[in-house]
Amino acid sequence: MKILIADDDPVLRIVLNGTLNESGYEVIETCDGLAAWDALRQVDGPKIAILDWGMPGMDGTEVCRRAREEPQTVGSYLILLTARLGETEVAEGLDAGASDYLTKPFNDRELLARVRVGLRVLELQDRLNRRVSDLEEALRQVKQLRELLPICGWCKKVRDDKNYWINLETYFEMNSDIKVTTGICPDCSKRVAEEF
Numbered sequence: 001m002k003i004l005i006a007d008d009d010p011v012l013r014i015v016l017n018g019t020l021n022e023s024g025y026e027v028i029e030t031c032d033g034l035a036a037w038d039a040l041r042q043v044d045g046p047k048i049a050i051l052d053w054g055m056p057g058m059d060g061t062e063v064c065r066r067a068r069e070e071p072q073t074v075g076s077y078l079i080l081l082t083a084r085l086g087e088t089e090v091a092e093g094l095d096a097g098a099s100d101y102l103t104k105p106f107n108d109r110e111l112l113a114r115v116r117v118g119l120r121v122l123e124l125q126d127r128l129n130r131r132v133s134d135l136e137e138a139l140r141q142v143k144q145l146r147e148l149l150p151i152c153g154w155c156k157k158v159r160d161d162k163n164y165w166i167n168l169e170t171y172f173e174m175n176s177d178i179k180v181t182t183g184i185c186p187d188c189s190k191r192v193a194e195e196f
Helices: 010-022 033-040 060-069 087-095 108-146 168-175 186-195
Strands: 002-006 026-030 048-052 077-082 100-103
Touching: 002 010, 002 033, 010 026, 010 108, 026 033, 033 048, 033 060, 048 060, 048 108, 060 077, 060 087, 077 087, 077 108, 087 100, 100 108
Parallel strands: 002 026, 002 048, 048 077, 077 100
Antiparallel strands: none
């Protein structure tokens, strides 16, 4: 799993990188918000990002805002890293689109626990997306089946939803706004005339 670290403090990036690498994560480092935003938007970009609140170019809250507006990044798990401890600041970060936050200085165990929460959320989102795709495919197939009209090849009656066989005219009148009129086509007229 790729994890993006975006922080302008090189020492903090080293600490974060070391902690995450030791736990088996592939780390991508950036030192400003613009580079972080570019990394998130890559086709195979990281799905988890640890973003410093205050960075040059674009701060972490702006990266969160943009990520929530972009279809490709809307599902990313974004952890806002901040020294701001006030409830107002935390609420502001979460309102901007952060999935979670971590205060500086942070504890390695807490960092890894929050990353694991992010992994679980991403896994649940992935399973949900697959289920939605499966349901959409099933619905497409049901619609396709509903477009089929079972007609007897001999008497031309139609089987309805309750498995009863009814006249074609009656079926159309019951299931649509079509009003059926009857007549005799030229071929049938000629055949009937020849029989008499």
